Amino acid sequence: MTANAQSHSIAVFGAYGHTGRFVVARLCERGWRPRLCGRDGERLAALAAQWPGSDIQVAQADDPASLDDALAGCAAVLNCAGPFSDTTAPLIEAALRARIHYLDTAAEQQPVLTAFARYDADARATGIAVVPAMAFYGGLGDLLATAAMGDWIDADAVEIAVALDGWHPTAGTRITGARNTAKRLVIDEGALAEVASPSPSRDWTFPVPFGAQAVATVPMSEIALLSRHLRTRSARAYLDQGSLRDVRDPHTPAPVAADASGRSAQRFAIEAAVRRGTQTRRLGASGRDIYAVxxxxxxxxxxRLLDGRSSARGVRAPGDAFDAGDFFAALAPEPLRLYLPQE
Ligand SMILES: NC(=O)c1ccc[n+]([C@@H]2O[C@H](COP(=O)([O-])OP(=O)(O)OC[C@H]3O[C@@H](n4cnc5c(N)ncnc54)[C@H](OP(=O)(O)O)[C@@H]3O)[C@@H](O)[C@H]2O)c1
Structure with missing residues (x-):
């Protein structure tokens, strides 16, 4: 058993960030006691004032002792502080010392690949699960592809396509994008390979209101996850061109709350298509606000890790750690509406 398995305290690193706030709210809604962690004590205190029962711990990614204090007595740590190139390694190492599960929301590929390469053996030996990229980009596509596979043990091609009715990026998204100069990877001939430049585009038909869209190859953490558990000769990920323009435009504003929960009005659709020979299987999910979801x-x-529905240990992709169909059943029809995409 991991340390503190009975504790209701969950450490959220990057708690006062845009995504961290949604995570804190979700934890409270589900009866957990969030420990708000980050480097700015004043912002932590201001957030704690909104969530009676939460506690705060100032912690720095480059100060292991502060991370040990932050994780002490918690059942798990949720890392929402990106760029993850700065925070993944120190937070996983702290989770290993504390012997508690670690999950994060990385959209970058390299921190995810580093987690698999560097920490899998230690996490297995310690008896904890490390689940990187358990987020809209990354885990959701990985779970959709896994569910679409069904009883297939391998595929010729996996494609993940995202349509947004606009992407108003947060400061964290912009900083992470600007810092992420690593080569963008896809899967070709069964192995990770650099995407061709300029990145290829194609058309993809989503359900209304998106319809037919020109999409560009924009590989994010889902490719890193797929490469570690799903046998496929090729894998690609796409984003609609309008959203790509939004996120690249320095004048696009940050997301604005459209209701009391803080969710914006943004709509999304995300689809996985897996092909084997002449057969293709598809699964899609739609909903509101990629940060909130x-x-x-x-x-x-x-x-699922804490209540034993998953006994995954080591560094694991979501599609490998969880029963994808059961996972979606728990989240549909809110916040995710699942659908079968048309050919
Ligand atoms: N995969 C996905 O679908 C997905 C979804 C949501 C978010 N994300 C990722 O999550 C990250 C955060 O996004 P966001 O929208 O929440 O951004 P945000 O609102 O700007 O929040 C970022 C948070 O991370 C903290 N942080 C960043 N670097 C830190 C460090 N080295 N040490 C301690 N704290 C640090 C920030 O603290 P300070 O203000 O003190 O710097 C802030 O609390 C980004 O990398 C983003 O790409 C991914």
Whole structure:
């Protein structure tokens, strides 16, 4: 058993960030006691004032002792502080010392690949699960592809396509994007390979209101996850061109709350198509606000590790750690509506 398995305290690193706030709210809604962690004590205190029962711990990614204090007595740590190139390694190492599960929301590929390469053996030996990229980009596509596979043990091709009715990026998204100069990877001939430049585009038909869209190859953490558990000769991920323009435009504003929960009005659709020979299987999910929906994905994964519905240990992709169909059943029809895409 992991340390503090009976504790109701969950450490949220990056708690006052845009995504962290949704995660804190979701934890409270589900009866957990969030420990709000980050580097700015004043912002932590201001957030704690909104969530009676939460506690705060100032902690720095480059100060292991502060991370040990932050994780002490908690049942798991949810890392929402990106760029994850700065925070993944120190937080996983702290979770290993504390012997508690670790999950994060990385959209970058390299921190996810580093987690698999560097920490899998230690996490298995310690008896904890490390689940990187348990978020809209990354885990959701990985789970959709896994569910679409059904009883297939391998595939010729996996494609994940995202349509947004606009992408108003947070400061964290912008900083992470600007810092992420690593090569973008896809899967070709069964192995990770750099995406061709300029990145290829194609058309993809989503359900209304999106319809037919030009999409560009924008590989994010889902490719890193797929490469570690799903046998496929190729894998690609796409984003609609309008959203790509939004996120690249320095004038696009940050997301604005459209209701009391803080969710924006943004709509999304995400689809996985897996092909084997002449057969293709598809699964899609739609919903509202890619940042907000990350919170129920992350907390659902954490709960499955803590209540034993998943006994995954080591560094694991969501599609490998969880029963994908059962996972979606718990989150549909809110916050995710599942659908069968048309050919
Ligand atoms: N995969 C997905 O679908 C998905 C979804 C949501 C978010 N994300 C990722 O999550 C990250 C955060 O996004 P966001 O929208 O929440 O951004 P945000 O609102 O700007 O929040 C970022 C948070 O991370 C903290 N942080 C960043 N670097 C830190 C460090 N080295 N040490 C301690 N705290 C640090 C920030 O604290 P300070 O203000 O003190 O710097 C802030 O609390 C980004 O990397 C984003 O790409 C991914």
């Amino acid at each position: 990350t919170a129920p994905l992350l907390v659902e994964a954490m709960e």
